[in-house]
Amino acid sequence: MSTSVRTVGPAAAGTENPILTALNAWIKGHRQAVSWLVTLMILGAGLGAWSLMSSRQTEARAARDLVGARLAFESRNYPLAGSELSRIAENYSGTRAAEEATLLLAQVRLGQGQNQLAVEQLARFAPGASRQYKAQAYGLLGAAYENLGRPVEAARAYEAAAAASGMPFLRAQYLSDAGRAWVAAGDTAKALTAYREIVTKLDSAGTVVEAKVRIGELTRGAGTR
16 A cells, blocks of 8 residues: 655745745846845935934034133123124034024124114024024014014014923013013003913913012002903
């Protein structure tokens, strides 16, 4: 009695994934195209790595330059600080250090009484500033407008600063500044809106007492809400 033995051979190929089979056939038929594709992928990865390294080096250089400019600013050497900060803001545009330099440069302008220059600079910078610097940029813009005797623009800038601020105490301070500017502009209703927001939404802030006093003054003591 003989026993037949079945062997598993080429028939098993029928179980192969047809997609992989087709892909393998395409690769064999398009070797040059595949070679170019692989080369481009390698070049793309290399350029990405180079760009990242270059960006980090640029940021590091800008940060080092900013240290010296900041020292000049803190020592009130405004001419030197202004020159260095302008250079950093221009040469390292897009870096964090350049944004800090722009804000410090605006403070230099304010310190020198160059309020119009500060307004022109901050009006360009503030709308596109990163989240970390937007509130401060609008706050400085409000101060520059106030110094120029333009309370309406100042109030709007302070309100933009409040909206961009993520810290309750800063939001309250900017709203208080906006209220003061609206009073100077003769718009009592908008001033009350700013002060009431502090009282109703930011009652833990240190400016709430002042806000209640201002509300009392503006409403002739009729109430604090």
